[in-house]
Amino acid sequence: MKHNFIDKYSSLSSPIHKISPKLKFVLFLAIATFISLFDVNTKILVFIFLFLIFVCKLSKIPTKFFLTRILVVSPFIFLIAISYLVSKQSFLTILNVSLKSFIVILSILILVQTTRFDVLIETLKKFKFPKFLLLLLSFIYRYFFVLTDEVEKMAFALKLRQQEKFTAKTLTKLIGMLLIRSYKRAERINKAMLLRG
Amino acid sequence: MNEIVIEVKNLSYKYPDGKQALKNINFVIIEGQKIAFLGANGSGKTTLLFCLVGLLNYEGEIKIFGKDVKQNLKEIRKNIGFVFENPDDQLFNLTVYEDVAFSLKQQGYNEDEIRIKVKEVLEKLKLLGYEERQPYHLSYGEKKKVCLATALVNSPKILILDEPTSNLDPASTREFKEMIKNINTTQIIATHDIRFVKEVCDSLLILRNGEIFSFGDISLLENSEVLLSSRLM
Amino acid sequence: MHIPDGFLEPKILVSTDIISLAVVFLGLKKLKNIDVNRIPLMGVLASFVFVLQILAFPVIGGTSVHLEGVVLTAVLLGPFSSSLIVFCVLLMQALLFQHGGILSLGANFLNIGIVGSFLGYYFWKIKPTKIFASFATFITILISATLCSFELYLSNRLVLSVGLPTMLFSHLVVGIIEAVFVYGVLSFIEKLEPQILKFEKI
Numbered sequence: 001m002k003h004n005f006i007d008k009y010s011s012l013s014s015p016i017h018k019i020s021p022k023l024k025f026v027l028f029l030a031i032a033t034f035i036s037l038f039d040v041n042t043k044i045l046v047f048i049f050l051f052l053i054f055v056c057k058l059s060k061i062p063t064k065f066f067l068t069r070i071l072v073v074s075p076f077i078f079l080i081a082i083s084y085l086v087s088k089q090s091f092l093t094i095l096n097v098s099l100k101s102f103i104v105i106l107s108i109l110i111l112v113q114t115t116r117f118d119v120l121i122e123t124l125k126k127f128k129f130p131k132f133l134l135l136l137l138s139f140i141y142r143y144f145f146v147l148t149d150e151v152e153k154m155a156f157a158l159k160l161r162q163q164e165k166f167t168a169k170t171l172t173k174l175i176g177m178l179l180i181r182s183y184k185r186a187e188r189i190n191k192a193m194l195l196r197g
Numbered sequence: 198m199n200e201i202v203i204e205v206k207n208l209s210y211k212y213p214d215g216k217q218a219l220k221n222i223n224f225v226i227i228e229g230q231k232i233a234f235l236g237a238n239g240s241g242k243t244t245l246l247f248c249l250v251g252l253l254n255y256e257g258e259i260k261i262f263g264k265d266v267k268q269n270l271k272e273i274r275k276n277i278g279f280v281f282e283n284p285d286d287q288l289f290n291l292t293v294y295e296d297v298a299f300s301l302k303q304q305g306y307n308e309d310e311i312r313i314k315v316k317e318v319l320e321k322l323k324l325l326g327y328e329e330r331q332p333y334h335l336s337y338g339e340k341k342k343v344c345l346a347t348a349l350v351n352s353p354k355i356l357i358l359d360e361p362t363s364n365l366d367p368a369s370t371r372e373f374k375e376m377i378k379n380i381n382t383t384q385i386i387a388t389h390d391i392r393f394v395k396e397v398c399d400s401l402l403i404l405r406n407g408e409i410f411s412f413g414d415i416s417l418l419e420n421s422e423v424l425l426s427s428r429l430m
Numbered sequence: 431m432h433i434p435d436g437f438l439e440p441k442i443l444v445s446t447d448i449i450s451l452a453v454v455f456l457g458l459k460k461l462k463n464i465d466v467n468r469i470p471l472m473g474v475l476a477s478f479v480f481v482l483q484i485l486a487f488p489v490i491g492g493t494s495v496h497l498e499g500v501v502l503t504a505v506l507l508g509p510f511s512s513s514l515i516v517f518c519v520l521l522m523q524a525l526l527f528q529h530g531g532i533l534s535l536g537a538n539f540l541n542i543g544i545v546g547s548f549l550g551y552y553f554w555k556i557k558p559t560k561i562f563a564s565f566a567t568f569i570t571i572l573i574s575a576t577l578c579s580f581e582l583y584l585s586n587r588l589v590l591s592v593g594l595p596t597m598l599f600s601h602l603v604v605g606i607i608e609a610v611f612v613y614g615v616l617s618f619i620e621k622l623e624p625q626i627l628k629f630e631k632i
Binding site: 008150153154156157159160161162163164170173174176177180181 | 250252271275277279289300304
């Protein structure tokens with residue numbers, strides 16, 4: 001089955017896609033750091049937020065997609081909103097914090113969805129990110145599709161064998177099998193590596 | 198005897214990434230038919246099989262035993278035995294007995310009924326004595342047989358096999374072939390094995406780029422163009 | 431819980447980032463000269479943990495939780511290996527799903543990766559059995575939840591009297607589920623492929 005949904009927009013074409021990944025990475029880091037380390041006036045945050053929405057649109061990332069991603073944070077916002085109500089802090093503070101997290105989310109999104117993953121890894125390498133970690137990240141990406149395919153097929157097989165809603169017992173065995181299959185896969189990779197010298 | 202078992206009308210399916218996997222699929226399969234699904238890798242064979250059992254959200258209409266697949270999933274699946282290409286996708290229990298008994302357990306049969314049915318199917322497939330063995334540690338050929346057992350234990354009316362002989366050595370292939378021949382259900386077999394097709398099947402459906410290229414009697418294999426496109430040679 | 435960016439005070443961010451970076455670099459040093467065979471194993475298991483965290487594990491009543499798999503990894507591969515794997519998984523989650531922030535990666539890694547890998551591993555080592563692995567899982571999940579609450583509290587985002595009990599209660603359920611799951615998976619592996627339990631723990 002075809003899956004490329006984890007960075008599905010990175011192969012589109014837009015002015016943003018064309019910007020050098022190094023530049024995008026630096027800009028992203030700058031925004032994230034600035035937002036996280038300093039107190040920023042809410043009005044400025046709104047401006048930055050709207051600007052990033054504009055950049056998202058420019059990069060052809062579907063609106064629905066980036067809006068849903070922003071909402072990933074909502075449980076957190078809900079949690080702190082309750083705290084704020086209890087401690088009687090202002091709505092403005094909640095807005096300020098929310099905007100900050102939205103802004104960083106949009107910045108990461110723009111970086112990752114307009115840069116192919118392997119290019120992103122290369123960029124991190126140029127910034128002296130530890131090679132071993134980059135290797136692990138590449139493995140995660142590379143085998144993500146393989147493993148999710150396996151999970152999907154196993155889930156299909158279970159559905160056909162009459163288990164529509166998976167029980168914890170079944171899922172434990174399924175995950176156990178996934179782990180064992182992953183181990184076997186690693187063994188095969190080792191053998192392949194040996195043969196390649 | 199010649200009742201229509203599977204009826205497919207205007208079936209099409211698009212992958213989540215937008216690529217069209219199947220288009221304009223129309224065909225009918227009658228009871229007792231043993232049809233081979235042929236085609237190159239990526240022509241849509243497995244996708245078509247998954248649509249038939251309602252695992253994918255297809256467009257168009259598929260009726261099995263006269264009932265719409267999407268509306269009657271549970272009932273239809275009780276009567277279909279499906280063997281996946283990779284046995285590791287199907288076997289996940291600690292003993293052969295548990296794996297074969299699994300679908301019966303889900304349907305609520307009691308222990309005694311299960312024991313009888315499992316024994317029956319293991320006997321048929323020459324797997325008696327394997328009950329306590331771990332499926333994970335069996336040879337590839339043995340795993341395939343256990344998968345077949347899990348499919349047959351329900352006494353299905355339709356048997357679907359996805360690449361049943363892929364990676365099997367000649368002896369196991371022969372054994373498997375004999376077993377399949379002796380099973381008297383409607384069968385759909387997706388395969389690349391030309392000898393298997395000639396010996397077991399009475400009809401074929403050839404997929405090319407997600408569309409039906411050819412459909413009909415097994416004698417169509419004689420036609421060389423058909424052979425080339427079915428990528429059996 | 432994976433804390434997003436924008437929620438933590440600079441002091442907390444910087445201090446947790448420094449601690450985490452130190453542990454990561456220590457881990458890199460420790461794993462510098464490992465056997466080549468270990469690399470694909472860590473890579474594929476990292477992918478496994480990443481996929482695991484996406485799967486929804488059913489609980490009664492139609493709800494489901496997400497598993498972490500940190501203590502499981504630590505028990506199989508050792509604390510430093512597990513830390514690096516979890517660090518990369520958290521980074522991937524932040525990058526690809528915006529689940530957890532980038533600058534708050536330090537805090538999240540401390541809560542989930544360091545606590546799970548080190549506390550989890552050393553607790554299990556007291557008596558390396560499945561039961562101890564389960565307990566280790568349960569305890570580390572609760573400690574993670576507590577640390578997370580404190581980090582938010584110290585950043586003035588959470589009122590402890592409300593936030594801490596909520597966090598603890600929700601993680602109580604997750605902790606029990608995952609503890610049972612870890613026991614189940616370890617016993618499954620023990621029966622089918624005990625080799626996996628015999629890796630060198632670094």
